[in-house]
Amino acid sequence: MTLSPLNTLVLRTSLPVMFGYLPLGAAFGVLFSELDHHWLYATAMGLFIYAGAGQFLAVGLLANQATLTEMAVATLLINSRHIFYGLSLISRMPNRGWRRLYQIFGLTDETYSLITATSLPADIDRGQFQLRVTAINQLYWLVGCTVGAWLGSQLEFSTDGIAFVLPALFMVLTIEQYKHLRDMRPFVTALAIGLGTLLLISREQMLLIAILLSLSVLMMQYAARRTHKGPEA
Amino acid sequence: MNEFWYLSSVIALLAGVTFLTRALPFMVLGRLADHPLLEHLGRFLPPIVMVLLVIYSFKNDVAFSLDFLPELGCLLLVTALHLAFRQALISIVGGTAMYMLLVQMGVG
Numbered sequence: 001m002t003l004s005p006l007n008t009l010v011l012r013t014s015l016p017v018m019f020g021y022l023p024l025g026a027a028f029g030v031l032f033s034e035l036d037h038h039w040l041y042a043t044a045m046g047l048f049i050y051a052g053a054g055q056f057l058a059v060g061l062l063a064n065q066a067t068l069t070e071m072a073v074a075t076l077l078i079n080s081r082h083i084f085y086g087l088s089l090i091s092r093m094p095n096r097g098w099r100r101l102y103q104i105f106g107l108t109d110e111t112y113s114l115i116t117a118t119s120l121p122a123d124i125d126r127g128q129f130q131l132r133v134t135a136i137n138q139l140y141w142l143v144g145c146t147v148g149a150w151l152g153s154q155l156e157f158s159t160d161g162i163a164f165v166l167p168a169l170f171m172v173l174t175i176e177q178y179k180h181l182r183d184m185r186p187f188v189t190a191l192a193i194g195l196g197t198l199l200l201i202s203r204e205q206m207l208l209i210a211i212l213l214s215l216s217v218l219m220m221q222y223a224a225r226r227t228h229k230g231p232e233a
Numbered sequence: 234m235n236e237f238w239y240l241s242s243v244i245a246l247l248a249g250v251t252f253l254t255r256a257l258p259f260m261v262l263g264r265l266a267d268h269p270l271l272e273h274l275g276r277f278l279p280p281i282v283m284v285l286l287v288i289y290s291f292k293n294d295v296a297f298s299l300d301f302l303p304e305l306g307c308l309l310l311v312t313a314l315h316l317a318f319r320q321a322l323i324s325i326v327g328g329t330a331m332y333m334l335l336v337q338m339g340v341g
Contacts (some may be wrong), residue, residue, distance in 0.1 A: 020321070020322065023322055023326075024321075024322070024325075027325070027326075027329075037236065037240060041240050041244070044240075044244055045244055045247075048244055048245070048248040049244060049247045049248045049251050050251070051247075051251045054247065054251055057286065058243070058247055060289075060290060062243070064292075068242070068243070068246060071243065071246065071247065072246055072247075072250050075247050075250045075251060076250050076253075076254060077278075077282050078282060078286065079250070079251055079254035079255070080254060080278060080279065080282065104252070104255050104256050104259055105252055105255065107255045158337055159333075160333065160336050160337050161329070161332045161333035161334075161335070161336035161337065162329060162333060163290075164304075164307060164328065164329045164332040164333070165325055165329045166290050167286075167287050167290035167291065167304075167308065168307075168308075168311045168324065168325040168328040168329050169321075169325055170283055170286040170287045170290060171287055171308055171311045171312060171315070171324075171328075172311065172315050172321050172324050172325060173283045174280065174283040174284055174287060175312060175315050175316070177279055177280040177283050178280065181276070181280055186277045186280045186281050186284075187280055187281075187284055189281065190280070190281040190282075190283075190284035190285055191284055191288075193281075193285070194284060194285045194288035194289075195288060195295070198288060198292060198295055199295070203292050203293065204292075206288070206289055206292050207285060207286075207289045207292075210285050210288075210289075211281075211282065211285060214278070214281045214282075214285070215274075215278070218273065218274055218277055218278065218281075219270075221273075222269075222270055222273045222274075226269075
């Protein structure tokens, strides 16, 4: 079997994502199986939601019996980083119609970084390349989610404590944020607001309240800086 | 509400919200995107949300007591592994394996 140069490039480029998505998807699947729902729901989440951190968060929210509003807001916020760094892609996506819609749907952190970081040979169609990379990445993720959820429902080993993958994932993302930002202030602020809300205000509504408090702090800080520098700043 | 309809509506809701966050920059284009307030929020909100999510994961466990020591220790392990290797998989699997070990030995 010979592959076209396009498909060879797609496979080779997406290989690192495969090594990440298969185990991470499987970890999600095993975690999901703890909820005792059919493994097909894990596949459905990988198919329709397709978001790493978002799906892990969803397991935590389902386990905590969060309300639909809480789920929507928490998901919106954890994905909010996409809003801010998707902008640079607009001029670099030649696809139109359903292809463009699918690409936007499948714009995970990893797909975004592959698409922006790969320089293409002249004879490769950029739109086709982007579309196929997006699709094969989602395929890896789907296989990971499904196998994990199925294994988790079959195996008898004790999975007590496996829910720790969730905070571990968030901790890793926090460190990555720090490496990117190199500024301790937002982390200290968040720690104070988060713990303060949890211990003094409400355990159940912690996430929503803490996020609203943080938003207000950021807006006040923004307003203060504007007045400080004058309206032209 | 039965399981099928409940999970289907959760999945539909989360799918919609996730798509919205990915589609937003393509919809607002440059008009709102370079407003300085959005830039300010875009810079500082993501790190804050991540820290809050770490805390939220332990919302029923956080306490100033020894009971929280395994969680705290394993979070530190995740941090150390990530600073040393910067491989998400190693950090996550290492910390989780240690936590599972502790919990199943009855420490957690």
